[in-house]
Amino acid sequence: xxxxxxxxxxxxxxxxxxxxxxxxxxxxxxxxxxxxxxxxxxxxxxxxxxxxxxxxxxxxxxxxxxxxxxxxxxxxxxxxxxxxxxxxxxxxxxxxxxxxxxxxxxxxxxxxxxxxxxxxxxxxxxxxxxxxxxxxxxxxxxxxxxxxxxxxxxxxxxxxxxxxxxxxxxxxxxxxxxxxxxxxxxxxxxxxxxxxxxxxxxxxxxxxxxxxxxxxxxxxxxxxxxxxxxxxxxxxxxxxxxxxxxxxxxxxxxxxxxxxxxxxxxxxxxxxxxxxxxxxxxxxxxxxxxxxxxxxxxxxxxxxxxxxxxxxxxxxxxxxxxxxxxxxxxxxxxxxxxxxxxxxxxxxxxxxxxxxxxxxxxxxxxxxxxxxxxxxxxxxxxxxxxxxxxxxxxxxxxxxxxxxxxxxxxxxxxxxxxxxxxxxxxxxxxxxx
Numbered sequence: 001x002x003x004x005x006x007x008x009x010x011x012x013x014x015x016x017x018x019x020x021x022x023x024x025x026x027x028x029x030x031x032x033x034x035x036x037x038x039x040x041x042x043x044x045x046x047x048x049x050x051x052x053x054x055x056x057x058x059x060x061x062x063x064x065x066x067x068x069x070x071x072x073x074x075x076x077x078x079x080x081x082x083x084x085x086x087x088x089x090x091x092x093x094x095x096x097x098x099x100x101x102x103x104x105x106x107x108x109x110x111x112x113x114x115x116x117x118x119x120x121x122x123x124x125x126x127x128x129x130x131x132x133x134x135x136x137x138x139x140x141x142x143x144x145x146x147x148x149x150x151x152x153x154x155x156x157x158x159x160x161x162x163x164x165x166x167x168x169x170x171x172x173x174x175x176x177x178x179x180x181x182x183x184x185x186x187x188x189x190x191x192x193x194x195x196x197x198x199x200x201x202x203x204x205x206x207x208x209x210x211x212x213x214x215x216x217x218x219x220x221x222x223x224x225x226x227x228x229x230x231x232x233x234x235x236x237x238x239x240x241x242x243x244x245x246x247x248x249x250x251x252x253x254x255x256x257x258x259x260x261x262x263x264x265x266x267x268x269x270x271x272x273x274x275x276x277x278x279x280x281x282x283x284x285x286x287x288x289x290x291x292x293x294x295x296x297x298x299x300x301x302x303x304x305x306x307x308x309x310x311x312x313x314x315x316x317x318x319x320x321x322x323x324x325x326x327x328x329x330x331x332x333x334x335x336x337x338x339x340x341x342x343x344x345x346x347x348x349x350x351x352x353x354x355x356x357x358x359x360x361x362x363x364x365x366x367x368x369x370x371x372x373x374x375x376x377x378x379x380x381x382x383x384x385x386x387x388x389x390x391x392x393x394x395x396x397x398x399x400x401x402x403x404x405x406x407x408x409x410x411x412x413x414x415x416x417x418x419x420x421x422x423x424x425x426x427x428x429x430x431x432x433x
Contacts, residue, residue, distance in 0.1 A: 034431050034432060035384075035412045035413070035414060035415065035416070035419070035427065035431055035432055036412070036413040036414050036432070037379060037410055037411065037412055037413060037427075037432055038361070038362060038365075038410070038411065038413050039407075039408055039409065039410055039411075040359055040360070040361050040401065040405045040406065040407055040408065040409045040411060041359070041360060041407060042357045042358065042359055042360070042407045043357070043358065043360055044354065044355065044356050044357070044358070045354070045355045045358040045360050045393060045395070045398060045400050046351050046352065046353055046354035046355065046393070046395065047286070047351070047352055047353045047393050047394070047395050048349050048350060048351045048352070048395065049279065049283050049349070049350050050347060050348070050349055050350075051277045051278070051279055051329075051347075051348050051350060052277060052345060052346070052347055052348070053275040053276050053277030053278075053329075053331065053345070053346050053348055054275065054276050054277075054343060054344070054345060054346070055273055055274070055275055055297075055333075055340060055341065055342055055343060055344040055345075055346055056273070056274050056275070056276050056330075056342060057245070057268040057269055057270055057272075057273065057274070057342055058269040058270070058271055058272035058273070058274065059243045059245065059268070059269035060243075060266070060267070060268055060269070061241065061242045061243045061245075061265075061266070061267045062262070062263035062265070062266050062267075063088070063239075063242075063262070063263060063264060063265040063266075063267075064261065064262025064263045064264055065089070065091065065252065065258045065262060065264050066091075066258065067258055067259065067260070067261060068257060068258060069091045069092065069257070069258045070091060070092040070255070070256070070257050070258075071089055071090070071091055071252050071253065071254055071255065071256055071257075071258065072090045072091060072092050072254075072255070073089065073090040073254060074088075074089050074250075074252060074253075074254045075087050075088055075089060075090075076088050076089070076247050076250065076265075077247070077250065078247055078248070078249065078250045079246060079247060079248070080246070080247045081245070081246055081247075082241045082244065082245065082246075082247060082267060083241065083244045084240075084241055084242065084243055084244045085240050085241065086240060086241045087239060087240050088239050088240060088241055088265060089239050089252060089265075090239065091239070099231055100228070100231045100232070103224055103227055103228050103231060104228065106224055107221065107224040107225065107228065110217055110220050110221050110224060111221060113217055114214065114217040114218065114221065117210065117213055117214055117217065118214070120210070122203065122206050122207075125202075125206065126199065126202060126203060126206070129195075129198070129199045129202060130199065132195060133192070133195055133196060133199055136188065136191060136192045136195060137192065139188055140185065140188045140189060140192060143181065143184060143185045143188055144185060146181055147178075147181045147182060147185055150174075150177055150178045150181050151178060153174060153178070154174055154175060154177075154178040157170070157171050157174040157175070158171075241267060242267075243267055243269050244269060244271075245267045245268050245269035245270060245271075246267065246268055246270055247265065247266070247267055248266050248267070248268050248342070249263075249265065249266035250264070250265055251263075251264045251265070252264050252265065268342060270336075270342075272332065272333075272336070273332075273333045273336040273340060273342075274310060274330050274331060274332055274333065275293075275295065275307070275330070275331040275333065275346050275348055276328065276329075276330055277328075277329050277330075277331065277348055278317060278326040278327065278328055278329065279326055279327050279329050279350070280324055280325075280326050281316060281324055281325045281326055281327065282324070283350075284312070284316075284326065284327035284329075286352050286353060287309060287312060287329065287350060287352050288309070288312075288352070289308075289309055289310070289311070289312065290308050290309060291308060291309045291350060291351060291352045292306065292307075292308055292350075292351045292354075293306065293307040293308060293309065293331045293348050293349065293350050293351070294306060294348070294349040294351070295307055295331070295333060295346055295347070295348050295349075296346065296347040296348075296349075297340060297344050297345070297346045297347075298345060298347070300337075300339060300340070302337070305333060305334075305337075305340075306333075306334045307331045307332050307333045307334050307348075308331065308332055308334070309329060309330075309331055309332075309350070310330045310331060310332035311329070311330040312327060312328075312329055312330075313327050313328040313329070329350075331348055331350075353393045355392065355393060355400055358392065358393075358400045358401075359400065359401045359402075359405055359406060359407055360398040360399060360400055360401065361376065361398065361399055361401055361405065361411055362397070362398060362399075362413045363394060363395075363396075363397060363398055363399045364413050364414050365377075365399075365411050365412060365413050365414075365415070366389070366391060366399055367415060367420055373388055374388065374389055374390070374391055375387055375388045375389060375404075376389055376401075376404070376405065376411050376412070377411060377412040377415050377419065378405065378409050378410065378411050379410040379411065379412060379427055380410070382426055382427060382428070383424055383425070383426055383427070384412055384415075384419070384424060384425055384426075384427045385423070385424040386422070386423045386424060387404050387405065388404055389401050389402075389403060389404030389405055390402045390403035390404060412427070
């Protein structure tokens with residue numbers, strides 16, 4: 001090999017190395033300007049949101065026993081499986097029978113008293129008062145007649161005493177009888193006036209007091225009837241289960257008196273499990289019954305858990321974690337595992353607005369112009385052309401194209417700011433990542 005040829009060969013190698021170094025040195029700058037491309041594809045697309053919730057049972061019943069009752073017999077234990085209508089426990093009801101009888105007698109007495117008052121009238125009620133007043137009048141007339149005789153006798157005694165025909169002792173005796181009769185008459189007359197005022201007051205207030213007493217008795221009877229109805233309900237209580245399920249809590253002891261307010265028995269229907277959660281108002285309007293849910297329960301490892309939206313509240317709750325208003329959603333768990341416990345926290349991915357075979361592109365490919373119209377750059381024969389599109393649903397990564405692109409169209413994923421200024425441009429191979 002000639003020296004000149006060798007020198008050319010070495011210089012060529014050095015040039016290649018130098019150019020490679022320059023390319024690598026400025027690669028970040030070039031990389032920022034290069035475009036990524038991809039093909040529009042058809043796929044199942046949908047939106048989703050993540051929410052948190054609490055696992056709940058299909059149904060729940062809490063039973064409380066009246067404080068002070070004695071539990072005669074328990075038919076259940078904790079974790080017992082019961083059916084609706086099964087007898088759970090029996091209590092000592094001897095005190096209840098006594099209470100019922102006492103209230104029944106009180107009611108009878110009150111009803112009798114009410115009937116008696118209804119049958120009364122002013123004429124009947126005031127009859128004894130009028131008779132007593134008449135008797136006082138007769139007593140006063142008789143006392144006045146006696147006093148007249150005593151007064152005449154007293155006047156004669158004065159004359160006889162002054163003339164010396166009557167002893168001082170006999171005179172004083174006559175004087176005493178007269179003064180006594182006079183005092184008794186005054187007392188009778190005063191008593192008569194008082195009784196007359198009482199009778200008049202009785203007449204004036206009779207209807208008012210009668211009405212008040214009737215109202216009081218009517219209210220008393222109504223209260224007694226309510227109390228008796230409660231006692232009768234307690235008598236008819238069979239202490240049975242209102243739902244079928246498992247006894248998860250039992251706070252009663254056979255033979256012991258109940259000293260707490262309860263609840264003393266808690267039954268869960270575990271045949272179906274749900275997750276109660278709250279969805280923010282801005283997402284709730286998109287959800288509908290039956291939408292699919294992917295469920296993750298922290299700490300549980302295994303197959304994926306699926307479910308669906310079972311119910312959506314009609315009323316918006318006030319707040320969601322101190323933020324914007326939300327809607328209560330109940331998600332039903334498909335095929336719940338026994339290891340899932342009531343009260344577990346769960347992460348729920350709610351999927352909605354599902355589309356089958358939707359034409360989709362990377363969300364970064366969609367650009368909005370100044371008029372709010374959306375477009376993407378479609379590449380054909382090395383030319384990138386601005387193509388206006390209409391979009392549908394979108395998720396965190398992809399956007400549905402309802403008009404403007406078809407399956408297989410090549411598009412730019414990340415058009416640069418410089419590219420966005422042009423309607424079309426040539427896209428060289430070195431400009432593509």
